[in-house]
Amino acid sequence: MNVFKKNPPSDFTRLVHMVEDPSDLRVFSEKNYPAVIWSRQLLPDVQTWIDQIDPNLLPNSRKIVHKSAIQETLEGVFNNGIIPQSDQLDWLLKDITKLGKVFSNIMQVDFLRLRLDVVSTNSCRKFHVDAVTGRLICTYRGKGTQCGISRDENETIDIFSVPTGSPVLLSGLLDSKENGLELLHRSPPIEGTGVKRYVLVFDPIIDPENEV
Ligand SMILES: [Fe+2]
Numbered sequence: 001m002n003v004f005k006k007n008p009p010s011d012f013t014r015l016v017h018m019v020e021d022p023s024d025l026r027v028f029s030e031k032n033y034p035a036v037i038w039s040r041q042l043l044p045d046v047q048t049w050i051d052q053i054d055p056n057l058l059p060n061s062r063k064i065v066h067k068s069a070i071q072e073t074l075e076g077v078f079n080n081g082i083i084p085q086s087d088q089l090d091w092l093l094k095d096i097t098k099l100g101k102v103f104s105n106i107m108q109v110d111f112l113r114l115r116l117d118v119v120s121t122n123s124c125r126k127f128h129v130d131a132v133t134g135r136l137i138c139t140y141r142g143k144g145t146q147c148g149i150s151r152d153e154n155e156t157i158d159i160f161s162v163p164t165g166s167p168v169l170l171s172g173l174l175d176s177k178e179n180g181l182e183l184l185h186r187s188p189p190i191e192g193t194g195v196k197r198y199v200l201v202f203d204p205i206i207d208p209e210n211e212v
Contacts, residue, residue, distance in 0.1 A: 001039040003160040011149050012158055015183045022102050025169060028134065029106050034171040034183040035147060042140070042165040049088035050141045055196040057083045061116045064208050067104040071097040073114065092140070096200055099167055103136045103202050106169070111205035119187065119197040127156045127184035132172035132203050139164050142197030143188040150184050161188065 001018065002008065017033040019025055020040075028036040041047070061077045074093045083089055100112055117123075119142070127148055137145050144164050148156035162168045171180040190197065205211055 001041075001163060001166070003037075003163065009149075009158045011182070012160070015149065015179060016147070022098070025102055025167075026106055028169040028171075029108075032177050032179060034175075034177055034180045035185075036169045037162055038167045039163065040166050041163070043091070046088045046091050047165065049086065050092070050198060053083065055118050055120075055141075055198070058118050058198050059116060060118055061114065063114045064205055064211055065100070065112055065114050067101055067110055067112065070100040070112075070114070077116070096138075099136060099138060099200070100202055103134075103169070104204070107134055107204035109204040109206060111208045113201075113203040113205055113211070115199075115201040115203075117197075117199050117201070119199055120190065120195070122187060122189045122191045124187045125189060127186045129181055129184060130170070130172045131174060133174045134172055134204060135170050136167055136200075136202040137162070137170065138167040138200045140198045140200065142195050142199075143190065144168075145185050146188050147183060147185045150182055156184055 015033060016035045016037065017027055018037045018039045022038055025036055025038055027033065059077050059080065063073055065073045071093060074096055078093060104110065104112055139145060144162035144166065145168060146159055146161050148159035151157050170185060171177050
């Protein structure tokens with residue numbers, strides 16, 4: 001999957017790595033890419049289901065979870081809502097669980113902060129780097145995260161969107177990659193469009209007792 005209509009700019013290939021298999025996401029901790037994208041599309045029946053469901057039924061959640069308890073935590077989060085059971089819902093919970101396990105292994109942590117958000121505003125409109133070591137973002141519904149290359153303080157160039165359904169691993173300010181500040185990201189501007197996105201975020205937690 002090419003996120004550019006033409007050939008990608010050379011800085012893109014230096015900063016962003018696309019993989020086809022989730023086991024290859026480990027390149028995020030092994031090499032100097034500030035962004036690694038698992039290029040995929042959701043199965044059409046899953047994408048249609050999540051696009052058409054009443055967004056008021058989709059749960060917002062913030063929880064610290066152990067990597068071995070992601071699935072049961074999600075079952076609690078989603079059972080508190082009123083989404084009817086379906087194969088598509090089962091797939092979604094299993095997918096989030098898998099992404100959490102893969103990401104915790106890459107980041108070498110036992111605990112993660114799980115965030116699920118229904119987003120209808122320009123939540124992070126400015127291009128930025130987050131104050132974390134690394135972050136996994138997967139947009140299941142609506143436009144994906146926008147990334148761009150920082151040319152100077154005031155200009156971000158070569159802007160592209162992470163495809164909907166494709167998880168992206170992003171380096172943060174607390175990471176030690178020397179090129180970590182060259183790649184910025186933001187939520188896509190959607191305010192006023194009536195679009196509701198559904199976004200998963202995982203952050204690594206080093207010390208769960210110090211977290212609220
Ligand atoms: Fe961010």
